[in-house]
Amino acid sequence: MSETVQHPVGPAGQQPGKGARLPRTARRAQLLAAAQDVFAANGYHAAAMDEIAERAGVSKPVLYQHFPGKLELYMALLQTHADELIARVSGAMESTTDNKQRVQAAVGAYFDFVDSEGEAFRLVFQSDIRGEPVVQDTIERATRACVAAITATITADAGLDEERARLLAVGLVGASQVTAQSWLAGGRQIDKSEAVKLISTLAWRGIGGGYPLQHS
Structure with a gap:
């Protein structure tokens, strides 16, 4: 199924031209990209469906064909980026059997997430x-x-019960999230790879130094 709209805006602000047709899935992706820009810049409350439609180069009726309201549009974005963060962290745990590298990969997942294009992290970490x-x-x-x-991972490799392992995991997640946002807010004054190494070294000295991980 394709839709015809006037003046659709393509990547990098390019306009394919009047009467361009897009499959429904492509149109949805286009609308989500426009909405992300508006939500990231303005927050939920100040974002307007009119502005999102204009940014996407579609009429409001076309926007409402895909998303019945602003909250539904916001939730579609939020769920997408929440799933992305989960995939990044899960992938970090599965990327190696070396636990020191796993810690670094987990920290790196948060830094990569906040540093990704479109400021998706604002929807997950700074939702208004x-x-x-x-x-x-x-x-x-x-x-x-x-x-x-x-x-x-900690439960399997450190010989800890689930509650103690979970508390360590909460600490690592919290430290990664807060420091990644602080690094970004500070204007990336430190190279990202160095920042990740600093925080992962701190975390590893606590986890690796205090518990007998099998793959260190």
């Missing part, structure tokens, strides 16, 4: 409607999944 139950549930789900991925 975090009090909305569906938003809070999605963010908490992402945090729990990241903690669970790290907990499973």
